[in-house]
Amino acid sequence: MSSSSSPAQTPSSRESVTPLIVDSSTPVRTGRAQGDGRGDPLLDGLNPQQREAVEYRGPALLIVAGAGSGKTSVLTRRIAGLLRSREAFPSQILAITFTNKAAAEMRERVGHLVGREADGMWISTFHSACVRILRREAENFGFKSGFTIYDSADSRVLLKRIIKDLDADVLGFTPANAGARISKLKNELGDVDSFARNMNVGDPNEVAFLEIFRRYTRELTAANAFDFDDLISQTVFLFRAFPHIAALYQRRFRHVLVDEYQDTNHAQYSLIRELTRPVPADVVARAGFDTPVRTGDGSIPGASLTVVGDSDQSIYAFRGADIRNIVEFERDFPGATVILLEQNYRSTQNILSAANAVISNNFDRKDKKLWTAVGDGDKIVGYTGYTGHDEAQFVADEIEKLHREGMAYSQMAVFYRTNAQTRALEEIFIRSALPYRVMGGTKFYERAEIKDAMAYLTAVVNPADALAVRRILNTPKRGIGPATETQLQNFADNAETSLREALREADTLGFGPKVAGSIRTLSALLDEATALAAQGEVSDVLTLLVTKSGLVDALRMSRDPQDEARAENIEELVAVTKEYERNNPDGTLVDFLTEVSLVAAADELDDSSGTVSLMTLHTAKGLEFDAVFLTGVEEELLPHKMSANEPGGPAEERRLFYVGITRARKKLHLSLAMSRAQFGETAVAMPSRFLQEIPDDLIEWRQSPGTARSRGGFGPGALNGPRGWKGPNNDRDGGFALPRAEKKVWPNAVTGTVRDNGDLELAAGDRIRHTDFGEGRVLAVTGEGSKRVAHVAFDAAGQKKLLIKIAPIEKL
DNA sequence: CGAGTCCTCGCGAAA
DNA sequence: CGAGGACTCG
16 A cells, blocks of 8 residues: 555665565575564564564454554565465465555565566456456356446446436436445345345335336446446356356465455455355366365365454445444454554654544544654644635645755645545645646546547447447537437347447438438448457557547537647547557557556556645545645534434544544644635635544644634634634634625635736746735746746745746736 | 537535 | 536527
C-alpha cells in the first residue's frame, strides 16, 4: 500500500538489501532466521511484532495493523521470506491488494528483496485476479473470454432502459436505486433465483424489482458482459459449480495474502474461502494432479492464509464491506494466530493522539492505541473560513508557505468528504497558480468522448455487447436516431441475433438510402477494425476507428469550444494506447480494455508529478503525505448527513475522519467553513462534532469557529476564542446557527472571483489591487504567456502567487 | 432526425 | 450551478 516510512527500512536496510540478495555469491539462507535476526535484511529494523508477522508459519494469520504500522513492509518481507527460503515458488503466491498501485508497489518491493523471481507472483486486486481467472475459464461456463466489464455508469444506462421499458419508474425505481440494490445482492452472492425464492410475492415492489433484476441479468448475459460485482461473485459460482476448476487454483496458490481485509465484502470473503479450501482426494485423483503437496490421504491441504487489516479503517460498508470478516477471523479459521502492530512509524505523536482520541469514541471496538517514538511534533493547525473559498485560500496559502520552506508539492494532499467540494478548491488553486491534481472524481475514462471511443473498441472485441454498439450507433451523428435503433433492435430480437448482426441487414429492413448507407458504413468500419485487431496494435485499431468513424472530425468541426478539448482527449487516449503497447508488448485489445476498466482512483497517483493531490477521504486510504489538509470538517458533511439514519453510519464517518488524520506524517490541518455553497446557493455550516473529540491542546487555531463568527459581526467576539467554543450543539454562545438571509456579511471573506485580464503587463515593483486581498506590490513575474504568474506581497494579506490572466486584479 | 431551449432535479463514498 | 430530460421547431 503506502510507502511506509518506518525505520524498518529507512536507515540502511533498503539500500543494502538488494545487492545482498541478488548477488548469487551470497549464500541463500534457508528456513527461518536464527537468533535476533541481526544482519538478516528481511528482519533488520523490525520490532518484535513485525518480526513475528514476517516469520510466523501456519494455516492462518491475522495481522491487525494500525495505521502507519509498517504493514506493507511486513507483508513484502513475509512474501520475500517465503520465496527466499524456497517454501514457495513465486507462482504459488497470490497477494490481493486494494488498488493496482498498491499491487505494483508491492511487486516492486518484493522485487527489491528477491530479484526477478518476484515476476511470477499474482499480485493484484480482487477484481483483476477474478478477471484473469474468468477470462481463462470463461468457455467452461458459457461466456466468451472477450467479455466486457460494465462499470456502474454502464449498468445505469442498461437499467434506465429496463426501468423505462417496464414502466417501473412509477413504482419509484431509478437506475441508481435499482443498481444499488442489485449490487448489494450480488455482494451477498445473491442472484435472480435466490431473490425469487426469498422474496415476498405479495409485495408489488419486490415483484417489479425481480423483473428488473431478471431483465438486467439476461441483458448482461446476452451482451457477454459482467458488471463489477459479477467479477467476484461469478468467480465464486464458477469455483463452486466446477470443483475441478477450483482445484486448479487451490492447488496452485499455496500462500494467499489479503491486504485491507476489513474492507472485504461477503463475496470477496467467500472467494478467499474457496481459494484456501483443501482439495479432496477424489477431486485430486480425477484431475490426475501430479503435485508434491499432497497429503497422505491423497488430498491437497488448504493454502496458508495471511490477512492484514484494521477494523478502525473500515470505510466501505456502503460497498458491502463486512467488518465481521475481520472481527470473526479467528472463529472462521480455527487455529489462526493474531498479531497486533501498534507502533506507528508515520506520524508525530500529536497527530496520533488526535487520532486515538477521535476513534475511541467508537464503541464495539477493541481498544488499540497508536504510539510513536518520534516525538510530539507540530500542533495540528485549525482554520475556520467564512466560505468554502475562504477555506480554500487558507489551504492554498499554507501549501505555498510549506513549499517555500522546502516541502515538495507531491508531499502534500488535500482531502474532502464529497467530490463536489473540489470546485472551490480548484477555483482558488488555479487562481493561485498552484500545481494540483484531482484524483478520481470525473476521471479521464469517465468522460463521454473517451467512453465513446472505448465503446468502439468494445464493439470490436465483443460484438455481442449491445450497450457498446448502441452507444456508437449514432455517435458521431450519422442519422441513426431512436426510431432506427428500435427497428434494428427489434429485428435482432426476432431473429435471435445481436444488434451487431442486425447492422448487416440494413438493406433489407426498409430504411431510407441515407440511413441504410450510414449503417452499412459503420458495419464495414467495425469489420475492418476487427480484421486489423487480429494482427495490428491497439493504437492502430483505435486510430482507425476514431478517424474513419468521424468521431474526432465531428468534435473538431463543432463550434462548441469545449469540443476542441474533447478531440484532444481522444488524441490523449491514442497516446495512452501507445504507452500501453510499450509497457505490454504482448498486450491484446482485450487486455487493454480490462486494464482501463479496473483502474482505481488512487492508481493515478504519480509521485514524480510534482503536484498537490486532491482526493476524497475514501481515496486517501492507504496513502500518506508529509502534510495533509482535511477540509470541510463540518456537520452534515463529515459526518455526512446521509449517514445519520444508517446503522453504523456515524461510526463509519468517524473512521473516515480517523483515516484522514492518520495519513499525515508531520503536518495536519483541519479546516472548515462557516457557510458553504451547494445547489448554487449558500447554506450555513456548523463545525463537526468530531472536532470536539480532539483535545484542545493538540490544535492551534489560526481562526477558530468562535473567532470567525465574531469577526463576521455576530455576538460577543472576544469571548469566543478557541477555548470559548463549545461545539455545534451549544446554540446561544458557541453556536453557529446563522440566519439564512444573513449571508455574505463577512467583509474580508475570499471569493472565487476571476477576471479576464487579457494581456495585462505586470513587472516587479508595480502596485496592484486585488478584489479579495486589497493592495500589494509585485515582487516578480514568472512564466510565459497565459501562464504568467505574479508573485505579490500584499499589504495586509501576505505573500501570494497569482495567475495573471485570470486573477481579479487591476494595476494601480 | 437533430439542434436548440427550457426545466427540473440533485450532491455520498467506488472497484 | 450543472447535467440530463422533455419539448419544440426547422
